[in-house]
Amino acid sequence: MNRGISGANLPALRHHNAALVLDLLRAATRHGTGGISRLELAERTGLTPQAVSKITARLRAEGLAEESGRQASTGGKPRTELRLVRRARYAAGVHLDRDELTVVLADLSGERMRARTSRLDFGRPAGEVLEAVAREVRALDAGPAILGVGVAAPGPLDHASGVLHRVTGFPDWDGFPLRDALERRLGLRVVVDKDTNAAALAVLGQDAGDGSFAYLHLGTGLGAGLVLDGAVFRGERTGAGEFGHQVVQLDGPVCGCGNRGCIEAMCLAAVDRGDSAGAAYLLGVGAANLVSLLDIDRVVLGGRTVLADETLFRQEVAAVLTERTARSAGRTVPVSVAPGGTRVVADGAALLVLASVFGGAALG
Amino acid sequence: MNRGISGANLPALRHHNAALVLDLLRAATRHGTGGISRLELAERTGLTPQAVSKITARLRAEGLAEESGRQASTGGKPRTELRLVRRARYAAGVHLDRDELTVVLADLSGERMRARTSRLDFGRPAGEVLEAVAREVRALDAGPAILGVGVAAPGPLDHASGVLHRVTGFPDWDGFPLRDALERRLGLRVVVDKDTNAAALAVLGQDAGDGSFAYLHLGTGLGAGLVLDGAVFRGERTGAGEFGHQVVQLDGPVCGCGNRGCIEAMCLAAVDRGDSAGAAYLLGVGAANLVSLLDIDRVVLGGRTVLADETLFRQEVAAVLTERTARSAGRTVPVSVAPGGTRVVADGAALLVLASVFGGAALG
DNA sequence: CCACTTTCGCAACAGTGTTGCCAAAGAGCA
DNA sequence: TGCTCTTTGGCAACACTGTTGCGAAAGTGG
Incomplete structure (x- = not known):
């Protein structure tokens, strides 16, 4: 205790x-x-x-x-x-994706004021990528009232220290102290988090809710951001939300992680063969597992694949959830698509900085 | 936020x-x-x-x-x-199981001082069961220094209001205000929680840890108690920890809940046919899903079925976890069996009361 | 025996939310 | 228009928190 x-x-x-x-x-x-x-x-x-x-x-x-x-x-x-x-104050949000760099400026309320998107090859040397990020942040021209910079990147990484770990496909970044390096270069406070956590924070910021939800992100991979009791849950090593490698089919196809039947592998396979409904069904099953395990209030979807066919995914996931949870939990779990489109992650990254003003580590 | x-x-x-x-x-x-x-x-x-x-x-x-x-x-x-x-103070812990009633008295440190176990038919009328509980608690003869009574019962139930919901197999208890009824009868403060949460609290109390773990209970059913960031996580409706109906085989056997491939159904089927190793393997897969999703530090096992063959379950679950998480998370997740044997739940129930002294709802 | 280190309480202090009280500002009615 | 009633919200005194400065107590080591 x-x-x-x-x-x-x-x-x-x-x-x-x-x-x-x-x-x-x-x-x-x-x-x-x-x-x-x-x-x-x-x-x-x-x-x-x-x-x-x-x-x-x-x-x-x-x-x-x-x-x-x-x-x-x-x-x-x-x-x-x-x-x-x-x-009165501003915060910058950076979404560092595998092939794209999005930078936004948010005001004190968290609302997006400016946004810049550019192409970026995450596989380039760290110094080069860092320079691109710094250049884009400076281009926001936010002045002295800026509180800091929030950076959202694909996991795994450590939120507390701001160090990246073996980013899939980009081994060079393993152990790179992104936060410290960027702080030195910009002279601003930097906060680093997983892209899914940032997106979850953006959704949370929409309506200062008190409950719990899961943000499920289906894009180049499948991940989740968990909000439990009104706060982003990261776990000790920022590993929480590794939704993609939940096994839902013991004898399923082999996944890159070595196991069989990971939901990510099966979901992406369905997307690849054009079977969006199948992918949505799998997403629904995974969501139902989450709802039953964590007693969460609602499910929010996002990511490029979902955004490509919002209605299908929302309806199919909702249908699966209703069928599976109404029986046991006796309640309907609302499903929605994260507003803000492709910029949710960058918006949430800005909120990482504002969170230190609005709460965060206040009393523990 | x-x-x-x-x-x-x-x-x-x-x-x-x-x-x-x-x-x-x-x-x-x-x-x-x-x-x-x-x-x-x-x-x-x-x-x-x-x-x-x-x-x-x-x-x-x-x-x-x-x-x-x-x-x-x-x-x-x-x-x-x-x-x-x-x-200086005492707390009573009650484990209200389907066929058995265990009552313990714990001192301020949470250590068990006295214990009483008796047979109980949970299917009898509520008044009768309540009277049995009250009688056993009074028999502890704890005196005026008793802080209250913690009651652990099979879910689903609501921790905040102390009301039971459709306990599987005992529909009469649906909506029964256990906490209020028992408070009136005993004149003591009563706290009600799920048996798995109580057990998790008992494990937590062993070493005031700061991290996260999952207590997996395999007995007449399969459930979990989740401790996240050093506190029992219950969810808004005390529904968190419904581990048994995690789907791990999309096309698996039909479960009582209506879905296919629930881990509980498959695990219990394995136990029924005497295949403890198979049950342990399934438990390991489920545990691996939890570890990856919630980034927890360790896994603790309990329940009659596990206690019947501690070594097998501990080793097999550990083996599956090592194989599945070492690759991705790069760490070894310790697996242990909850100490205290069949009385963990009652011990944890007593801690439910002590938690109000040691923390609990201190600042939120 | 004395110098030194470390623990721990007393007293004064700064700053929190709380309480009691009162001025300000509008609604409703004669 | 004038009066009363209701509600908001600030001022001042207050109780209590943890903090700081300082000194007594209780050991070690030469």
Whole structure:
């Protein structure tokens, strides 16, 4: 039950509560509902109204929040609405893919403001790739209000240290300290994570939910980003979400990993022979396994293959899930396609940086 | 990134830190190493030595902790060792199984002091079963220092509300408010959880680890208890850990749940035909899926079927795991059998109550 | 016996959220 | 228009947290 070094002091408490309030402000700001009142913040956080007043006063003094209007009166003084000052800070998001480089600039609410996409050969020497990333980030011209750079790359890698491991097909990157190298080159804080985790974070950022979901990404490979109890679950070595090598057919075809019947191998085989429905069916079975094992609330799909035929994948996966989980779990699990198209991963990468403002490692 | 009502105030901060210290004291007390010094507590929690002094002073004033000796000097005043006062509080643990009732009394460190086992027909009317449980708990004669009663039952059920759902084979219990009914009858605080979660908690309590593991229980059914980042993961509806209906053979035999190739159906079929090695192999495949999906550190086995042939199951599961994960994850995943034999679940049930002292819902 | 090291508590302190109180701002009604 | 009622939200005093500075206690080693 011990959680390591997690003793909390007053600054930690302050950061925790401020992050909580900021996150609610972000959700309200982003949905364009005008804002959220102090009393509603108090209800949602469990803090007293006076505590919320103090916290929001500090945030306003720092220029992170502002009053944005008033709600209709309910018989007395109307509630004042608060919102984030979107342009107060920025974050850059980098999606480092095998053949493409996408860089976005997000404002404090996480909304994308600018985006740049260029071709990139991940197989080139590290210095060259790094230079391309640095050039694109600088081209965003974000100024001094930039908090840092989030980088999403194909796994496996280590989120804590920012070091890449044997990226499939690109052995040269094994052990490359991407975070430190990029931090030195840009002079900015850098956070590295798996592409699927970044995408999951982007989906999570859409509606500051409290529950759990799985983001399933079907593109050149098959992977997952898991959000459990409202936070991205990475595991000790950032290995969580290795969905592709779940075995669903003991005597199935041999996979590159050496085992038989991995869902990735079978799914990609179906895609290769043009059988999208078959791929979607397999995805549904894997999703049903996840739903039953982790009791998650919903499933979100993404990746090039899915985006090529959104409706088919969404409907087929939903059908399989309904058939398999309604019987046992007695509930319907919603299936959706991640909004934001091919840029979800880069959007989520930017959120990796904002997460340190909106929560993250607040109290452990 | 929002976690619902989780605003923290000073009492919450105090509880959080006190729970952290108590948990470290418990681990030190239980391992019989004599205790843990204030400075070590400070290092492990990240709190300042003076904060630890204040906290332990409060705990000693409450009678929960005491000085137990001194360590060897390293050139100056020797460190004073602290430990839990084991007899300061007690917790009862109840394992409500389909045909058996086990009740244990645990001291503050979680160690079992007394145990009672009796036959019980779970199919009898609820009132009758409840009376049997109440009688056995009262027979523990724990006195007024008892904190409460933890009850572990076969799922599905809801941990938050303490209500049972359609227990397989015993439809009468569907919707029965076990927690409230038992609280009224005993006048004690009651916590209800799935048997597999209780067992996982017992394993977790053995060494206050920080990592993640899966407890796999093979008995009349096949289920799992998941410990992620040092805490039992239950999911929103206490549905997490439904390991038995993971599909590992798309075209496999039909399972009672309606799907084909569920690991539980295939595993139990192997057990039924006396093929323990086959069952262990299947368990290993399922475990490998878990390890790869959740990046967990180790696998712990339990349940009557496993206990009937510990060595075989441990070795076979370990072999399958090594073969399948060493290639991809590049690490060896230790496999062990849960200590405590058939009473793990009851031991863990007692820990459900102690968890409210040692942490649990401290800051969220 | 004395210098040195290390542990650990006392006292003063900075800063958190909380409580009690009151001014501000609108609705509703005479 | 004027008055009352309701509700919001800030000010000030407060209780309590962990932190810092300092000194007493309790060992080791020469």
